[in-house]
Amino acid sequence: MRFQLRKCSVCHRYTLKNECLKCNNPTKLVHPAKFSPDDKYMRLRMEKNSNLDSTK
Ligand SMILES: [Zn+2]
Numbered sequence: 001m002r003f004q005l006r007k008c009s010v011c012h013r014y015t016l017k018n019e020c021l022k023c024n025n026p027t028k029l030v031h032p033a034k035f036s037p038d039d040k041y042m043r044l045r046m047e048k049n050s051n052l053d054s055t056k
Contacts, residue, residue, distance in 0.1 A: 005030045
């Protein structure tokens with residue numbers, strides 16, 4: 001399951017909701033770092049795993 005972390009620009013609280021629970025301000029998506037070596041290896045592992053799954 002995928003979730004997207006959001007942040008309120010008013011009170012700077014992190015939430016998964018579209019609106020801040022505290023001040024009802026619309027929250028903005030928090031984007032993760034564009035590139036990290038770990039992501040690359042994780043993606044390779046995931047591709048390997050999906051290949052294994054497809055052969056079952
Ligand atoms: Zn807020």
